[in-house]
Amino acid sequence: xxxEPFFWVTISCGVIIMAFILLxxxxxxxxxxxxxxxxxxxxxxxxxxxxxxxxxxGSAALISFVFGTPLAYLLARTHFKGKQLIESIVDLxxxxxxxxxxxxxxxxxGRNHWVGQLMAELGLRVMGSVTGIITVLTFVGMPFYINxxxxxxxxxxxxxxxxxxxxxxxxxxxxxxxTFPLAWRSMLAGIIMCAARAVSEFGAVVIxxxxxxxxxxxxxxxxxxxxxxxxxxxxxxxxxxxxxxxLILRLIALPRKAQV
Amino acid sequence: xxxxxxxxxxLGEFNLHDINLSIEKNQFFVLMGPTGAxxxxxxxxxxxxxxxxxxxxxxxxxxxxMLPPEKRGVSIVYQDYALFPHLNVExxxxxxxxxxxxxxxxxxxxxxxxxxQLNLSHLLRRHPITLSGGELQRVALARALMVDPKVILLDxxxxxxxxxxxxxxxxxxxxxxxxxxxxxxMVTHDFAEALSLATQAAIMDNGTIEQVGNIQDIFLRPCxxxxxxxxxxxxxxxxxxxxxxxxxxxxxxEIARKPTNSHGYIAxxxxxxxxxxxxxxxxxxxxxxxxxxxxFDQGFSYEVHINVGDITFKSLITKxxxxxxxxxxxxxxxxxxxxxxxxxx
Numbered sequence: 001x002x003x004e005p006f007f008w009v010t011i012s013c014g015v016i017i018m019a020f021i022l023l024x025x026x027x028x029x030x031x032x033x034x035x036x037x038x039x040x041x042x043x044x045x046x047x048x049x050x051x052x053x054x055x056x057x058g059s060a061a062l063i064s065f066v067f068g069t070p071l072a073y074l075l076a077r078t079h080f081k082g083k084q085l086i087e088s089i090v091d092l093x094x095x096x097x098x099x100x101x102x103x104x105x106x107x108x109x110g111r112n113h114w115v116g117q118l119m120a121e122l123g124l125r126v127m128g129s130v131t132g133i134i135t136v137l138t139f140v141g142m143p144f145y146i147n148x149x150x151x152x153x154x155x156x157x158x159x160x161x162x163x164x165x166x167x168x169x170x171x172x173x174x175x176x177x178x179t180f181p182l183a184w185r186s187m188l189a190g191i192i193m194c195a196a197r198a199v200s201e202f203g204a205v206v207i208x209x210x211x212x213x214x215x216x217x218x219x220x221x222x223x224x225x226x227x228x229x230x231x232x233x234x235x236x237x238x239x240x241x242x243x244x245x246x247l248i249l250r251l252i253a254l255p256r257k258a259q260v
Numbered sequence: 261x262x263x264x265x266x267x268x269x270x271l272g273e274f275n276l277h278d279i280n281l282s283i284e285k286n287q288f289f290v291l292m293g294p295t296g297a298x299x300x301x302x303x304x305x306x307x308x309x310x311x312x313x314x315x316x317x318x319x320x321x322x323x324x325x326m327l328p329p330e331k332r333g334v335s336i337v338y339q340d341y342a343l344f345p346h347l348n349v350e351x352x353x354x355x356x357x358x359x360x361x362x363x364x365x366x367x368x369x370x371x372x373x374x375x376x377q378l379n380l381s382h383l384l385r386r387h388p389i390t391l392s393g394g395e396l397q398r399v400a401l402a403r404a405l406m407v408d409p410k411v412i413l414l415d416x417x418x419x420x421x422x423x424x425x426x427x428x429x430x431x432x433x434x435x436x437x438x439x440x441x442x443x444x445x446m447v448t449h450d451f452a453e454a455l456s457l458a459t460q461a462a463i464m465d466n467g468t469i470e471q472v473g474n475i476q477d478i479f480l481r482p483c484x485x486x487x488x489x490x491x492x493x494x495x496x497x498x499x500x501x502x503x504x505x506x507x508x509x510x511x512x513x514e515i516a517r518k519p520t521n522s523h524g525y526i527a528x529x530x531x532x533x534x535x536x537x538x539x540x541x542x543x544x545x546x547x548x549x550x551x552x553x554x555x556f557d558q559g560f561s562y563e564v565h566i567n568v569g570d571i572t573f574k575s576l577i578t579k580x581x582x583x584x585x586x587x588x589x590x591x592x593x594x595x596x597x598x599x600x601x602x603x604x605x
Contacts (some may be wrong), residue, residue: 079272159342162309165329166336167407168359177355181346 025239032233040233046218050238053215054245056130057198060137061191064145069187072146073179076153094143098203101139105208109135132209137198144193152186153179188253192246199242261285261443262411267305267315274301276467279315283460288437288444290454290475292490293464299447302464303413306445307336320410330359335404339416341396343388349399350384356407367406374402378432394425398432405436414446418453433457451491452603455479463487476525494563494574495528499604506604509571514545514599524604530563532601533575536594537585544596548573552591555582566595 032040040046075087093101109126110116119126126132156179164174180187202216210217215238223231267279276298283289291299304310306317308329317325324332335356343352353374357367375381378398388396397417404412417433418426434457437444448454454461454475462472463486471483479491497508506513506526513526534540539547550568562582566573573595577587587593 157340157342159338159340160344162304162307162329163336163338163342163403164344164355165309166307166332166334166413167356167403168330169356170328170330173359178344 028232029236029239031229032236036233037236041237045213046234046237049213049215049218049234050241052130052133052212053199053238054241056133056137056214057141057195059134060141060198061145061195063134063138064142064194065187065191068142068146068190069149072149072190073153073175075146076150077158090143090146092143093140098140098201099207102136102204102207105132105136105139105204109208126208128209128211130209130212133205133212133214136204136208137201140201140204141194141198144197145190148190148193149183149187152183152189155186156182185253188249192249192253196242196246199238261287261320262306262445263316263318263321264306265316265318267302267317268313269301269305269310270313271301271310274298274467276301276305279469281462281469281472283443283445285320285443286437286441287460288446288458290458290461291445291447291464292449292451292454292461293470294449294490297464298467299464300415301467303336303415303445303447306332306411307334307413308332309336333410334413335407335409335411336413337397337400337404337415337417339420341388341400341420343396343399343403345388348385348387349380349391352388352399353380353384353402353406355403360407362407370406374405377436378402392425393421394428397421397425397429401429401432401436405440405442409442411443411445414444416447416449418448419450430456451479455603463490465490479525479527494530495533497526497571499524499526501604504599506602510569511548511571513602515602515604516598516600517604519604527603528573528597528601530574530576533573533595533597535564535566535575535577535581535585535587536596539594540596542596543598545599546602547594547596549592549594552587552589552593554589555587566593568595 071090075083075090096104106127107113108115109119109132111120116126124131126135160178160182161174164178165171169177200216202220205214206217206220213221215234219231219234219238222234262281262283264279264281267276269276274296279302291302293299301310305312306319308324308327308331312325315325316323319332319334344355347355350371354367354371357370362370371384375384378401380395380398380402383391383395383399388399391399397420401417414433418429421429430453433444433446436442437457444458446454446457458475460473461475461478463470463478465486471478471487478487479496499506499508499513500523501507501515501519501521504515504518506515506519508526515526534544539549548568550566550573552564553567553572554565556563556565558576561576561578564575564577564582564587566575575595577585585593
């Protein structure tokens with residue numbers, strides 16, 4: 001059968017996009033020599049920054065899980081006036097330019113604001129601290145978690161919950177026995193999305209906490225101070241570690257054939 | 261048993277207005293009505309799954325209007341079964357036991373009993389995704405009965421099943437109802453189904469109850485054209501039964517099954533009656549000669565009234581066949597229908 005021109009347009013665009021995404025990444029991964037990679041990973045500063053990146057992104061995902069799940073449930077199950085407004089607010093961090101996020105958070109966490117004063121009294125410091133980094137990463141990552149889980153819960157028939165309640169289960173029991181076991185994959189997917197977004201954040205973090213240094217900040221610093229060659233190995237390690245972690249989580253989140 | 265007083269519900273697209281209903285203990289009560297009439301909403305209101313705007317709901321003289329679903333002693337069975345996909349059949353059925361403080365031994369005993377009653381014993385380890393429609397509905401029933409509810413709400417439990425399973429589940433419903441003291445409230449839009457199972461019924465339309473009462477009264481004396489339309493069977497005659505024959509007026513009908521009662525009614529759907537100019541040489545065991553007394557345009561078809569002796573039959577035929585047969589008032593025709601088309605009750 002003769003393919004139509006339209007078919008060839010779709011194929012060529014696909015190839016161009018694949019190359020556009022993969023070529024820079026592959027070139028970057030290939031650039032540093034094995035010995036340089038070895039040297040870099042022995043550098044304590046590098047290790048610490050990559051660990052800090054993973055740790056703070058993971059914390060942001062965990063916070064999103066704890067606080068975002070109930071909201072995602074509410075948005076998936078109820079209809080109320082102003083729901084769209086709430087949904088837009090949830091999406092807001094996605095559309096705000098990253099440095100603006102940093103500045104916005106600082107204007108609340110500073111000494112001139114009552115929230116900042118309250119936090120200072122509690123001994124919490126945002127500026128230049130791990131707390132600050134986690135705050136920023138949660139801010140930018142939360143929407144991805146909530147949206148993913150909301151979609152997951154919407155896919156579960158509310159009738160299952162209805163039946164569970166009519167059989168005597170409270171709302172809490174129903175959530176933990178029915179909704180959670182059926183939605184955990186979407187929660188894990190949300191955690192992956194949220195953590196992936198958080199790990200890549202640079203613009204907002206650099207304003208709130210240049211130090212302690214997360215990996216993207218360190219890569220930027222090395223690039224600024226010493227150039228491309230010196231920043232590449234750190235980038236390669238960050239990408240490699242994150243990809244491995246996400247791949248593992250993805251595999252867990254894949255639906256197994258035998259079940260459900 | 262169940263009493264509903266001036267119930268109003270506003271859910272946006274579905275609203276219920278001034279519902280008043282009273283259902284006796286251990287009754288098999290049927291709610292009927294066209295799609296969108298609000299039948300499911302009413303069930304969910306009784307189960308406590310939708311919020312009530314005004315009015316009261318009582319179950320066993322207890323005001324449950326403000327009680328959460330888990331405190332009402334009401335089980336619900338949905339048309340799409342709503343089995344928990346992540347649990348196997350056994351864990352689906354026993355799901356409610358822990359919340360009703362049924363201990364393990366007791367739960368196991370009850371599971372055994374339900375499994376034998378509903379023929380589930382060989383399915384206990386299976387997951388819902390591997391079951392057929394009839395099996396799914398049996399599991400859903402067992403799960404609802406496990407917790408020994410006061411009321412069981414059935415939302416069109418038969419309509420998603422294919423005919424063989426439908427017959428089987430209908431049989432089961434009757435058996436379970438007869439052998440327990442549970443009150444059954446079932447939504448259906450199939451009148452024949454309602455007739456075979458229930459004694460009392462309510463017809464709903466547009467969020468209100470159009471008619472409540474004995475199901476045969478509704479059948480024979482619909483209070484509005486909507487109910488009459490809904491009931492569908494227009495040929496209803498009082499009859500006496502003798503073996504597989506029914507006598508109505510001076511006519512003798514062949515019926516498919518021997519009725520248990522000696523007096524009752526027979527009913528034939530208009531679309532089941534075939535009109536012809538000559539006597540048909542077919543397997544249809546009921547055949548009469550009559551005179552056309554009226555023809556009524558119904559859009560795609562005509563309703564033709566035919567007098568046979570002192571009985572008037574109503575038959576539905578397409579406009580095409582009406583002209584082909586050259587039917588007009590006063591003309592003599594034959595009408596035929598199968599023995600299985602004669603419903604008796």
